[in-house]
Amino acid sequence: MTAAAISVATLQPDSAGPMLSVGNLRAYFRTDHFGVHRTVRAVDGISFDVRRGEIYGLAGESSSGKTTLVKTIAGAIKPPLEVVGGTAEFTFLPGYDGLHRAPAAELARIRWRHLSYIMQGSMNVLNPVRRLRHSFVDFARPHMAGTETEFEQAVIDHLARVNLDASVLTAYPHELSGGMRQRVTIALATICRPDFIIADEPTTALDVIVQKDVLGMIRGIQREIGSSVLFVTHDMGVHAYLTDRLGIMYAGRLIEEATTAEIFRAPLHPYTRHLIASLPRIGDDAQRKGLEGAPPNLADPPPGCRFHPRCPLAMEVCSRSVPAMIETAPGRRVACFAVNGTKQP
Amino acid sequence: MSALLDVQHVCKTFTRGGVFPSRRIHAVNDVSFRIEAEKPEIFTIIGESGSGKTTLARMILNIEPPTSGALLFDGIDLATVQSSADRMAFMHKVQPIFQNPFEAFNPLKRLDRYLFITRRRFLAAGDDADIDIAVDDALRRVGLSLKEVRHRYPHELSGGQLQRVAIARALLSNPRLIVADEPVSMVDASLRMSIVNLFKTLRDDLGISIVYVTHDLATAYYISDRIIVMQKGNVVESGEARAVLNAPQHPYSRQLRAAVLLPEVAAAAAPATTSS
Amino acid sequence: MLGILRDLLRYNAEFRIGTVLVGFVLLLSVLSGFSPYPPQDVYVVPPDVPPSPAYWFGTTSRGQDVFWQLTFAIRNTLLFGCTVALISRILALVIGLVSGYKGGWIDRVLMSINDTFIVIPLLPILVLFYFVMRDSMSWLMLALIMACLGWAYDARLIRSVAMSLKNREFTQSSVFSGMSTREILVQEHLPYVMPIVFSTTMNNMIWSIGLEVTLAVLGFTDINTPTIGGMIYWANQHTAMVAGVWWWIAFPTIAVVMTFIGLFLLAVSMNEYIDPRSRLSRMGRVTS
Numbered sequence: 036m037t038a039a040a041i042s043v044a045t046l047q048p049d050s051a052g053p054m055l056s057v058g059n060l061r062a063y064f065r066t067d068h069f070g071v072h073r074t075v076r077a078v079d080g081i082s083f084d085v086r087r088g089e090i091y092g093l094a095g096e097s098s099s100g101k102t103t104l105v106k107t108i109a110g111a112i113k114p115p116l117e118v119v120g121g122t123a124e125f126t127f128l129p130g131y132d133g134l135h136r137a138p139a140a141e142l143a144r145i146r147w148r149h150l151s152y153i154m155q156g157s158m159n160v161l162n163p164v165r166r167l168r169h170s171f172v173d174f175a176r177p178h179m180a181g182t183e184t185e186f187e188q189a190v191i192d193h194l195a196r197v198n199l200d201a202s203v204l205t206a207y208p209h210e211l212s213g214g215m216r217q218r219v220t221i222a223l224a225t226i227c228r229p230d231f232i233i234a235d236e237p238t239t240a241l242d243v244i245v246q247k248d249v250l251g252m253i254r255g256i257q258r259e260i261g262s263s264v265l266f267v268t269h270d271m272g273v274h275a276y277l278t279d280r281l282g283i284m285y286a287g288r289l290i291e292e293a294t295t296a297e298i299f300r301a302p303l304h305p306y307t308r309h310l311i312a313s314l315p316r317i318g319d320d321a322q323r324k325g326l327e328g329a330p331p332n333l334a335d336p337p338p339g340c341r342f343h344p345r346c347p348l349a350m351e352v353c354s355r356s357v358p359a360m361i362e363t364a365p366g367r368r369v370a371c372f373a374v375n376g377t378k379q380p
Numbered sequence: 381m382s383a384l385l386d387v388q389h390v391c392k393t394f395t396r397g398g399v400f401p402s403r404r405i406h407a408v409n410d411v412s413f414r415i416e417a418e419k420p421e422i423f424t425i426i427g428e429s430g431s432g433k434t435t436l437a438r439m440i441l442n443i444e445p446p447t448s449g450a451l452l453f454d455g456i457d458l459a460t461v462q463s464s465a466d467r468m469a470f471m472h473k474v475q476p477i478f479q480n481p482f483e484a485f486n487p488l489k490r491l492d493r494y495l496f497i498t499r500r501r502f503l504a505a506g507d508d509a510d511i512d513i514a515v516d517d518a519l520r521r522v523g524l525s526l527k528e529v530r531h532r533y534p535h536e537l538s539g540g541q542l543q544r545v546a547i548a549r550a551l552l553s554n555p556r557l558i559v560a561d562e563p564v565s566m567v568d569a570s571l572r573m574s575i576v577n578l579f580k581t582l583r584d585d586l587g588i589s590i591v592y593v594t595h596d597l598a599t600a601y602y603i604s605d606r607i608i609v610m611q612k613g614n615v616v617e618s619g620e621a622r623a624v625l626n627a628p629q630h631p632y633s634r635q636l637r638a639a640v641l642l643p644e645v646a647a648a649a650a651p652a653t654t655s656s
Numbered sequence: 657m658l659g660i661l662r663d664l665l666r667y668n669a670e671f672r673i674g675t676v677l678v679g680f681v682l683l684l685s686v687l688s689g690f691s692p693y694p695p696q697d698v699y700v701v702p703p704d705v706p707p708s709p710a711y712w713f714g715t716t717s718r719g720q721d722v723f724w725q726l727t728f729a730i731r732n733t734l735l736f737g738c739t740v741a742l743i744s745r746i747l748a749l750v751i752g753l754v755s756g757y758k759g760g761w762i763d764r765v766l767m768s769i770n771d772t773f774i775v776i777p778l779l780p781i782l783v784l785f786y787f788v789m790r791d792s793m794s795w796l797m798l799a800l801i802m803a804c805l806g807w808a809y810d811a812r813l814i815r816s817v818a819m820s821l822k823n824r825e826f827t828q829s830s831v832f833s834g835m836s837t838r839e840i841l842v843q844e845h846l847p848y849v850m851p852i853v854f855s856t857t858m859n860n861m862i863w864s865i866g867l868e869v870t871l872a873v874l875g876f877t878d879i880n881t882p883t884i885g886g887m888i889y890w891a892n893q894h895t896a897m898v899a900g901v902w903w904w905i906a907f908p909t910i911a912v913v914m915t916f917i918g919l920f921l922l923a924v925s926m927n928e929y930i931d932p933r934s935r936l937s938r939m940g941r942v943t944s
Contacts, residue, residue: 096568097539213429242428243595244639271569272641296645306570313573314643315598317625323602325574329538443828464836471832483825488847494833501834549833 052126053084054231054263055108060121060133062107075334077103079287080121082360085231090257090264092278092295094271098330100287101267102155105235108265109152110134110142125150127230148178151224153234160220161208167219168204171226178227193226194219196259197252214245218252225256232257232264239268250277271314275299280366283307286331286341289360293367303369305346340372348373383452384417384589385440385557390449392435392613408432408439409613410449415557415591417454420583424592424600424621426636427610433593436610437561440591441476442467453557472502475550479562481542485534491542492530494549495519502553518548522578540571547578551586558582559591564599576603597640601625609633664929671925677918681911685731693721695728695882707903714903716887717894722907728882730911733865736799736883740864741857743803748810749853753841755811756818767815773808778867781805786876794878798871802864810856814849821845851930858923862916869912884908 059082064075077100085091095101106112108123112135123133127149131137134150154160161170171190179186191201197218208216217237224232234253238246254277257264266278274281274295282292283304291304302308306326313323328345331337337344343353350372358370369375392408409432415423427433438444439451442458451458453474461470478484485491495515506514516526522544534542543563550558560579564572576599582588594600600607604621609630617630628634664671693700699719707714713722755766785801786793821827821844830840865884871877872885879886891897891904 096570243597244428244635247639247641250641269569270641271643275643275645276641299644310570311643313570315573315576315602316642316644317598317601317637317640323573323577325540325572325577326570327574329541329571330568468834471834475832476828478825478828480825484829486826486830486844486847489844494829497835498833546829549829553834 053086054126055085055265056122056124056126057084057108058082058122058124060104060107060123061119062103062112062116063119064103064115065117066115073334076287076336077116077333078107079336080357081284081287081289082121083282083289083292085263085265087263088261089279090254090266090277092274092281093265093267093284094269094274094281095284096269096330098286098333099284100333101269101284102235104284105233105265105267107135108133109150109233110137111152125231147174147224147229148227149230151227151229151232153220153224153232153237155236156240161216163208166205166207170219170223171204174223175226190222190226193222196256197222198248212245214241214249217241217245217249221249221253221256225260225262228260229262232262233267234264235267236269238273239270246273247276253277271311283310286336287333288341288357288370290342290370291368292360297367303363303367303374304371305348305373306342309347340370346373382417382455383414384454385415385591386450386452387411387413387436387440388450388452390436390439390446390451392432392439392444393447406613407435408446411436411608411610411615412449413608413615413618415589417556420587420589421605422579422583422590422592422603424594424604424607425610426594426597426600426607428595428636430612431610432613433610434561437476437559437591437593441474441559442470468501472553473555474557474559475553475555477543477546477550477558477560477563480566481539481546482534482566484542484546487534489533491532491534491537491545492526495529495545495552498549498552515548515552518551519545521551521581522548523574524548538571539567540575543567543575544578547575547582551582551588555588557589557591559593561593562595563592565594565596572599579603597625597636609636660929664925668925668928670921671929674918674921674925677914678922681730681734681915681918684727684911685734688724688727688731691724691727693724695725696880704899704901713907714901716890716904717896717899717901718890722903725882725887726907726911729884729887729908730915732795732881733868733884733912734915736795736868737861737865739796739799740803740806741860743800744806744860745810745853745857747803747807748814748856749846749849751807752811752814753818753845753849756815757822757837757841757845759819759822763815767812770808770811773805776805778805779870782867782871783874783876786871795868795881795883798868798877799864802867806860806864810853810860813852813856817849817852818845821848851926855923855927855930858919858926862919865912865915884912 059080060078061076061080062078064077066073081104093101093104103116106116107118110133112118118133118135124131125134125145128134128137128141128145131141134142161167175190176186179189181189190204194201194203199215199218199222203211203215203219211219221237237253238249241249250273253264268274278295280292281295281298282289283298283306284290285306291298291302291307298307299311302311309326313325315323326345331341331344337354339355340346340353340358343349346353352372358372358375360368360370361375362368363375390408390411391406394405394407396403396405413423415421425433425436435444439446442461445459453470458470461467485494492515495518496511499511499514503514512526519525519529524541524544529545537545564575567575579590579592580603583590592600592604601621606619607621607624608615608618609624609632610616611632617624617628617633624633625637628637665675697720701711701715701719701721703715703717703719705711705715711721711723713726715721716725751766751770755763782801789797827840827844830844835843868877868883869885869888872879872883873888873892875889877883877885879889887908888905891901894901896902896904
């Protein structure tokens with residue numbers, strides 16, 4: 036019995052449009068009590084699409100807002116975080132403008148079967164006092180029809196895809212290494228063949244050798260299932276290795292978007308250019324420099340373009356207006372006055 | 381040539397299980413190397429988690445005693461450093477930089493406090509004006525200034541800035557050796573190079589030797605003079621940094637080198653882009 | 657600070673109620689300064705008068721005004737609780753911080769002593785002390801003895817916080833900045849430990865007051881200084897319940913119950929405020 040024999044009822048998404056469509060999403064942390072009055076504009080007007088079957092990378096450093104963006108898209112919003120405006124809509128859940136507005140019943144329907152979420156520190160997501168088999172039963176069984184034996188066989192087959200033995204099912208999480216636990220989490224997230232996978236820094240805590248293996252597995256499974264993946268990490272090397280398209284975030288805004296190859300070959304936005312130029316490479320003795328200054332405080336960001344205090348190409352207009360994301364070439368967008376001039380979108 | 385730091389056959393074993401130890405973990409197994417006093421260098425220890433590199437760094441800093449073997453700093457065996465006067469004399473010369481810049485300082489306290497205390501405790505007393513100048517000097521060396529840092533709390537600065545304040549603090553005692561345990565792994569990539577470049581400046585301008593512990597081969601390649609690669613407590617390869625990283629000999633070093641993800645898209649591996 | 661208090665009062669029902677209760681009890685104890693009758697005197701008013709406009713809480717069989725007696729009683733009881741709490745906090749802090757930071761044999765020795773004190777049965781020991789010391793057992797003496805018995809639980813709590821703080825990197829930064837152990841404990845670690853100390857203070861007060869009332873009701877303390885327990889003791893001596901003088905027992909009991917509930921609610925709400933996550937989730941419920 037193979038996994039294919041298990042029927043997983045899927046809602047056939049509309050085959051023309053993108054899997055995920057984010058439109059001018061804004062999400063702020065509002066604190067108004069206990070002596071603290073502050074609004075942190077963590078996600079401030081972000082729009083992008085993730086197409087069917089592609090791996091879309093989101094790059095950004097600390098305080099870029101990428102984790103908040105991902106949480107908002109996944110609907111994991113708790114006060115003081117609130118969505119102030121915009122949409123983040125999946126094709127398989129139309130009509131609600133985003134998961135944060137959908138009722139619990141709809142969320143239960145799509146979770147794991149259409150959307151799965153590999154979180155940061157995933158290896159700690161497994162229940163430490165239960166054997167791994169129980170995690171699979173708890174998470175995946177409700178979404179998969181078929182008998183117990185068929186389910187068990189499907190799980191074993193799926194684990195084999197991430198190079199894990201069936202014996203893993205009888206182990207406790209602490210008996211496995213970090214890399215193995217991460218592979219289990221990936222298996223869990225993909226066993227129901229979801230349409231969309233959100234991965235938030237899944238390999239950050241892993242050793243370099245294990246990381247490469249795990250990334251290869253993610254790519255392999257993704258190709259086989261045909262899911263779309265939103266892959267978030269600050270590590271540019273990982274993006275270069277894995278993603279198809281790449282969006283660069285800075286201080287709560289998306290500033291550049293293109294295919295990964297293009298971004299690394301010819302970055303346009305000053306921040307991206309500086310970022311890529313500053314990455315050291317083995318075998319390359321060239322002197323490299325870090326960026327001046329520090330990322331802005333999102334509670335009190337600079338007016339206009341948020342990068343302008345550190346930008347070598349800053350002009351007068353940059354401190355007054357926010358540059359819009361303009362398509363400079365098919366599939367390439369940049370938000371920068373120096374690059375686009377004063378073109379309007 | 382006298383040795384600044386002489387690590388001699390150092391081993392560290394952790395036993396688990398209380399009175400009747402059930403498991404022995406050999407965190408560090410027979411590691412030896414020397415850093416000469418006359419020639420300041422950046423000596424890198426490369427390893428993954430569980431390789432023992434952090435344990436080794438802690439032993440060099442005299443935070444943990446070795447199970448066997450000896451560590452000599454400037455000819456003095458660290459095992460003999462007992463009294464508080466001895467320890468102060470040691471810390472005067474050897475200072476640490478830790479991995480997490482957000483944890484390097486007490487979140488509830490102001491940053492400048494640590495700088496002033498370090499200066500006061502380790503160097504000859506001066507009046508407040510002298511101390512201010514010394515602290516400002518150290519901060520300028522790392523690219524900041526006392527004006528920017530005075531009265532600030534850690535949460536008001538970025539990771540890169542905090543790490544630089546930590547380096548300034550370490551500099552205030554005029555050390556001969558700085559032990560940096562993963563100093564840039566938690567710092568943003570765009571800010572990393574300014575700190576890594578700073579280490580080079582410390583070696584070249586101030587003559588401070590640096591023990592740089594990391595898992596990141598790229599930055600190691602960029603600044604190291606000599607390098608040792610550790611795996612599960614053992615040194616598997618050592619030598620001149622560029623030579624080892626460009627052409628590693630040991631299978632584990634080769635594996636490490638091959639696993640490094642380059643920040644460029646290799647044509648062969650570029651996956652076919654799907655059209656929508 | 658004021659903003660925080662105002663928000664706590666507004667959004668946290670437990671804090672509101674706790675503040676009202678404790679405020680009322682404090683008011684009573686302050687009023688003791690205005691009492692027209694010295695607390696030790698007896699037969700100053702007609703005995704056994706039920707609560708009435710002239711005597712708000714009635715009078716006792718010993719000819720004392722229950723209301724004014726109560727103000728003294730609650731004042732002394734609160735003072736007692738505060739003294740025990742203060743002394744035992746200091747002991748718990750010193751032992752907990754040193755033990756947690758130093759580790760090794762110092763830790764083992766101190767914790768063995770600590771565990772011995774936890775295990776000691778309190779009531780028999782206190783009764784024993786009373787029988788040995790008899791008349792020289794003033795309430796200050798009793799407070800000291802109870803403080804010496806009441807630090808053990810919290811010392812362990814503080815020790816575990818100290819142990820986790822020792823492993824944080826800023827402790828090493830402080831060491832390498834040349835700070836001495838005493839400086840590190842007081843300047844770096846104490847601010848982390850204070851919130852716990854604060855909330856355990858309330859628990860400690862409840863515990864010590866409860867124990868004192870128990871002892872006093874049984875007659876094992878200095879019964880001439882008016883305390884809540886003392887009032888109940890005298891009421892029992894005069895078989896107040898049987899005689900129908902219910903107000904002699906009721907009002908002290910209500911007062912001490914109000915104190916307990918008030919302190920407990922304050923402790924609970926302060927605990928919730930101190931933990932940032934629960935503070936945020938309560939705020940979230942308010943705004944959403």
